[in-house]
Amino acid sequence: MSPDLSSARRTIRGGLVLMTLGLLAAAGVYLLSIYDTPIEARQGLAQKIFYVHAPAAWGALVSFSVVGIVSILYLWLHDERLDLFAASSAEVGIAFSLVMLTTGPIWGKTVWGTWWTWDARLTLTLFLFFLFVAYLALRAAVPDRGERARFSAVVGIMGLVLVPFIHLSVYLFRTLHPQPILLKPSAPSMPPEMLRTLLSGMGAFTLLYLGFVTVRYGLACAANVREGSSDAV
Amino acid sequence: MPFETPQNGNFLVAAYTVAAVIYLTYAWTLVMRARKVLRPGSGEAGK
Numbered sequence: 010m011s012p013d014l015s016s017a018r019r020t021i022r023g024g025l026v027l028m029t030l031g032l033l034a035a036a037g038v039y040l041l042s043i044y045d046t047p048i049e050a051r052q053g054l055a056q057k058i059f060y061v062h063a064p065a066a067w068g069a070l071v072s073f074s075v076v077g078i079v080s081i082l083y084l085w086l087h088d089e090r091l092d093l094f095a096a097s098s099a100e101v102g103i104a105f106s107l108v109m110l111t112t113g114p115i116w117g118k119t120v121w122g123t124w125w126t127w128d129a130r131l132t133l134t135l136f137l138f139f140l141f142v143a144y145l146a147l148r149a150a151v152p153d154r155g156e157r158a159r160f161s162a163v164v165g166i167m168g169l170v171l172v173p174f175i176h177l178s179v180y181l182f183r184t185l186h187p188q189p190i191l192l193k194p195s196a197p198s199m200p201p202e203m204l205r206t207l208l209s210g211m212g213a214f215t216l217l218y219l220g221f222v223t224v225r226y227g228l229a230c231a232a233n234v235r236e237g238s239s240d241a242v
Numbered sequence: 243m244p245f246e247t248p249q250n251g252n253f254l255v256a257a258y259t260v261a262a263v264i265y266l267t268y269a270w271t272l273v274m275r276a277r278k279v280l281r282p283g284s285g286e287a288g289k
Contacts, residue, residue, distance in 0.1 A: 021276045028269060035265065039258060053248035058257040065261065104268040111264070112257040119250045217265065224272045231279040 014234045020227030028220030034213035038064075038206065046206045055119040058112050060206050064214035065108035066134075070172055071218060072102025073141060077169020080162035092158035093233060095165050096148055097225035099141050101218060106138045121185050129182035133175045140168050 042060040049056035075098040083091040113131070114124040125131065144164045151157040179186055199207070278284060 018280055021279060025273070025276060028272065032265070032269060039262075048247065050247050051245065052250075054251040055248070055253040055257075057254050061258060061261045101268075104264060108261045108264050111260045115253050115257040115260070119248070119253045221268065221272065224276055228272070228275050228279060 014231060017227050017230035017234060020230060021224055024220055024223030024225075024227055027216065027223055031213065031217030031220040034216050038210045038213045041206050041209055047200070047202055052120055055116060058116040060210045062109060062112040062116055063207060064210035065105050065112060067211055068105035068214045068218045069102050069109050070175065071215070072098045072105055072222070073137060073168045074172050076102065076141070076144070076165040077172070080165035080169075083158060083162050089154070089158070089233070090230070092162065093229040094222075094226050095162065096145070097222050097229050099144050099165065100225055101221040103138065103141055103145070104221065105214075105218070106141070110135065110138060126185055128184040128186060129178040130175065130184050130186040133171065133178055137168060137171050137175060140164065140171065144168070
């Protein structure tokens with residue numbers, strides 16, 4: 010089933026509202042982090058990079074997980090909208106990954122003394138980023154809609170397989186990267202004021218993800234309608 | 243032995259600026275693409 014142009018436009022309008030709210034919420038997290046969150050004594054102000062870095066990592070892993078789950082659904086149901094949504098989530102995931110992969114080294118330089126180290130967490134994260142760049146390149150290279158959707162669904166599912174390894178890599182391998190503070194079986198290991206800012210960041214950037222992906226999905230639907238049967242999303 | 247909190251606010255400014263530039267640039271590209279689709283009369287010719 011294919012979406013029509015008027016429903017694509019409605020989706021884009023709704024997405025723009027969500028995106029604006031997400032950007033405002035993200036700005037609020039910046040202010041909360043700078044003005045109303047204590048400075049960590051050993052790491053100094055640079056520790057506050059955490060409140061942008063961790064939500065970006067969350068956004069990236071959510072985006073790529075959604076791509077994988079929706080790709081499985083596409084292979085099962087063959088609904089074109091699922092393929093368009095997966096492609097939209099992949100593009101948004103790349104934006105979040107770029108934030109994660111740039112803010113991480115800036116923080117790493119201050120606490121580890123190096124911009125980058127080839128440990129398991131960082132290397133797997135970089136591989137995931139390249140995998141989804143390849144996913145979008147594949148979509149651009151295959152002209153046939155059906156083939157494009159099938160091939161890219163398989164790549165998207167491979168990305169989903171990588172996500173739990175990235176989360177567990179800090180337990181499975183020796184790594185400089187700190188262990189999870191929030192997403193772990195025991196209680197969060199940080200003071201309440203810092204936890205509040207982190208949770209606000211998670212909420213704000215989840216909202217931003219929803220805004221980005223809704224607009225991008227609406228655009229993909231509109232392109233799909235306008236380009237008829239010979240388009241490339 | 244007491245330790246001194248490091249003075250590394252410039253790294254915070256750099257990271258927050260990079261993140262804001264990436265998010266805002268992506269948002270701007272989406273808005274520009276959305277404007278073309280939402281413009282009255284766009285798309286009907288291709289239907």
